[in-house]
Amino acid sequence: MTVKPRKPWAPNRKDRVRTLSVLAVAVFGAWAVVSFTGLSGKIGFIFSFVLIYTLVQAIVGVRLRGSKALGDTVAQSIIYLGSALVFMPVASILYMTVTKGIKGLHFSLFTASMSNASFLDPVGNGGLLHALVGTLYLVLIAMVVSVPMGILTALYLTEIKGKGAGFIQFVVQAMSGVPSVVAGLFIFTSVILVSPLKTSAAAGALALAVLMIPTVTRTSQEVLLLVPTDLREAGLAMGATQWRTVAMIVVPAARNGLITATILGVARIAGETAPLIFTIGGADKLNMNPFKDYQSALPFYVWKGLTLGTPESLQRAWTGILILLILVLSLFVAARSLGGRRMAK
Amino acid sequence: MTTETAPSSLAGVAASRSSSRKPGTLPMGAGLEARGVHAWFNKHLALRDVSLDFGFGTVTALIGPSGCGKTTFIRTMNRMHEFIPGAAMAGEVLLDGKDIYAAGTDVTKIRLQIGMVFQKPNPFPSMTIGENVLSGIKLAQLKVDNKDDLLEECLVRAGLWSEVKDRLGAHGGSLSGGQQQRLCIARSLAVKPRVLLMDEPCSALDPGSTLRIEDTIGELAKTMTIIIVTHNMQQAARVSDYTAFFLSDGGPGQMVEVGPTSEIFSRPRDKRTENYVSGRFG
Numbered sequence: 337m338t339v340k341p342r343k344p345w346a347p348n349r350k351d352r353v354r355t356l357s358v359l360a361v362a363v364f365g366a367w368a369v370v371s372f373t374g375l376s377g378k379i380g381f382i383f384s385f386v387l388i389y390t391l392v393q394a395i396v397g398v399r400l401r402g403s404k405a406l407g408d409t410v411a412q413s414i415i416y417l418g419s420a421l422v423f424m425p426v427a428s429i430l431y432m433t434v435t436k437g438i439k440g441l442h443f444s445l446f447t448a449s450m451s452n453a454s455f456l457d458p459v460g461n462g463g464l465l466h467a468l469v470g471t472l473y474l475v476l477i478a479m480v481v482s483v484p485m486g487i488l489t490a491l492y493l494t495e496i497k498g499k500g501a502g503f504i505q506f507v508v509q510a511m512s513g514v515p516s517v518v519a520g521l522f523i524f525t526s527v528i529l530v531s532p533l534k535t536s537a538a539a540g541a542l543a544l545a546v547l548m549i550p551t552v553t554r555t556s557q558e559v560l561l562l563v564p565t566d567l568r569e570a571g572l573a574m575g576a577t578q579w580r581t582v583a584m585i586v587v588p589a590a591r592n593g594l595i596t597a598t599i600l601g602v603a604r605i606a607g608e609t610a611p612l613i614f615t616i617g618g619a620d621k622l623n624m625n626p627f628k629d630y631q632s633a634l635p636f637y638v639w640k641g642l643t644l645g646t647p648e649s650l651q652r653a654w655t656g657i658l659i660l661l662i663l664v665l666s667l668f669v670a671a672r673s674l675g676g677r678r679m680a681k
Numbered sequence: 682m683t684t685e686t687a688p689s690s691l692a693g694v695a696a697s698r699s700s701s702r703k704p705g706t707l708p709m710g711a712g713l714e715a716r717g718v719h720a721w722f723n724k725h726l727a728l729r730d731v732s733l734d735f736g737f738g739t740v741t742a743l744i745g746p747s748g749c750g751k752t753t754f755i756r757t758m759n760r761m762h763e764f765i766p767g768a769a770m771a772g773e774v775l776l777d778g779k780d781i782y783a784a785g786t787d788v789t790k791i792r793l794q795i796g797m798v799f800q801k802p803n804p805f806p807s808m809t810i811g812e813n814v815l816s817g818i819k820l821a822q823l824k825v826d827n828k829d830d831l832l833e834e835c836l837v838r839a840g841l842w843s844e845v846k847d848r849l850g851a852h853g854g855s856l857s858g859g860q861q862q863r864l865c866i867a868r869s870l871a872v873k874p875r876v877l878l879m880d881e882p883c884s885a886l887d888p889g890s891t892l893r894i895e896d897t898i899g900e901l902a903k904t905m906t907i908i909i910v911t912h913n914m915q916q917a918a919r920v921s922d923y924t925a926f927f928l929s930d931g932g933p934g935q936m937v938e939v940g941p942t943s944e945i946f947s948r949p950r951d952k953r954t955e956n957y958v959s960g961r962f963g
Contacts (some may be wrong), residue, residue, distance in 0.1 A: 339719050339771040340771060341771055342770065344782035345788070378744050401789075402787075404789075680945075
């Protein structure tokens with residue numbers, strides 16, 4: 337005798353038909369409003385769709401489950417629509433980037449730099465290898481500098497709670513509001529002008545680290561606070577020092593959150609252009625030394641293409657954005673899979 | 682030594698309890714009935730084919746070692762099981778003869794009638810004692826004529842009134858563990874459920890608080906059906922009219938035996954039940 341598992345709580349066919357009908361009614365109603373009243377255009381459509389959808393959904397909910405369902409259905413449709421509204425710009429940016437950028441894709445993009453080509457040349461000339469290498473250097477060095485610093489600061493704030501905690505908390509908060517161009521100027525005046533480290537990828541990475549540290553710190557702090565006090569006490573109660581407890585229990589427990597903190601930090605800086613203007617110089621040729629000489633970066637390459645404004649240079653810019661998007665996405669996927677591996681049960 | 686004396690003393694406890702109180706009888710179709718309930722977590726079958734009747738006004742204890750599906754079972758009784766991602770079930774749970782899993786059933790109405798008290802006391806931290814008790818009324822948007830009367834009634838029935846009547850405005854977190862659990866019981870009573878599911882309600886409490894909650898259960902059983910999961914066999918013997926023994930032999934949990942509590946503790950039909958209640962394993 338075998339019994340089949342079922343999920344009576346999942347929407348059944350009738351529920352799905354009902355959902356689709358409500359959607360259809362709302363689309364049709366919105367279309368009617370746009371066609372026959374003064375409310376027209378895309379905005380008018382979306383507005384009347386939202387209104388009609390919420391209304392119909394509420395009527396259906398009340399008819400099925402009584403007046404108490406009113407709040408439930410209205411809140412639900414607002415949340416659905418809200419998430420759709422958030423998703424739309426993302427989808428539209430992705431669509432735009434992919435469709436526009438894909439036209440400029442060719443193999444020599446990844447093998448050539450712009451040393452023998454101009455932005456005004458036909459799109460097939462030259463490539464963005466120099467910018468790709470530059471961005472990789474920038475992101476990696478900025479990570480090496482700011483992830484340990486950010487996590488250690490967060491540990492100071494959550495685990496040690498030393499005397500300076502209040503002040504550091506304040507500084508971190510203030511730092512997260514620093515305009516990115518100021519970070520570039522800061523490194524330019526305090527490092528490039530006075531130290532042996534001149535305009536280079538490393539100098540740019542330092543400027544990016546100024547922006548990345550507060551993001552990593554604040555996110556790490558939040559996830560470390562989520563680690564239950566019981567766990568810390570359990571470690572300490574076995575005679576462990578605070579350092580061993582933090583390193584072997586607290587940080588591993590917050591591991592996934594700390595990876596998220598890193599990802600958010602990278603997301604914060606990967607597309608920054610302004611801090612790089614004073615710090616990396618913006619080379620057109622490949623430079624494999626991150627500590628010396630002018631360097632390029634993908635956002636810088638995109639910025640250059642956009643400012644020139646010819647059809648060829650604009651095409652290069654769109655392709656640069658697409659490559660940057662793919663690069664950042666693959667960094668995220670890599671971080672997630674590397675970090676998530678040991679967490680699988 | 683304790684293993685030798687345990688069964689007879691438990692049987693004694695159970696017998697004295699059964700003689701003192703007659704379980705309510707109910708017309709056909711009323712009360713709560715589980716019919717062939719199975720429960721899965723993803724592909725893992727956690728509970729196989731449990732059929733049990735809970736008559737109105739009875740207290741049923743579910744006993745068995747950890748991991749035998751007791752908690753999973755009571756969570757299927759008020760549709761809390763489905764909150765776990767990947768959960769699935771089979772079978773029927775009938776309340777007054779109507780399947781609570783039938784299509785078109787309003788889950789919130791089911792849970793209004795089948796309340797639940799959890800293992801850990803969980804008063805709402807942002808609310809005062811009084812607000813906690815009446816929270817169900819607000820959450821379910823119910824109307825009551827006299828909130829003060831209801832508040833007092835619930836706290837009296839939960840055996841907490843005399844201890845908190847002068848500080849109803851204090852926060853629930855300021856109470857002791859046992860008081861918090863009685864506050865949670867009072868809270869679940871406010872919406873007037875017909876069935877109360879209790880998942881090891883005393884496991885985190887001291888003996889005094891436990892006894893007080895057991896008294897409360899005895900009081901409540903006059904007007905509602907109670908299903909209590911417990912690891913404490915003394916408790917099962919003290920509070921319940923019927924006892925069901927659950928067991929997992931490494932596979933899915935199953936119900937081995939159910940019967941009047943006095944019989945389960947004095948002359949169980951199944952050898953495994955006897956071993957468990959006499960403390961020889963589990």
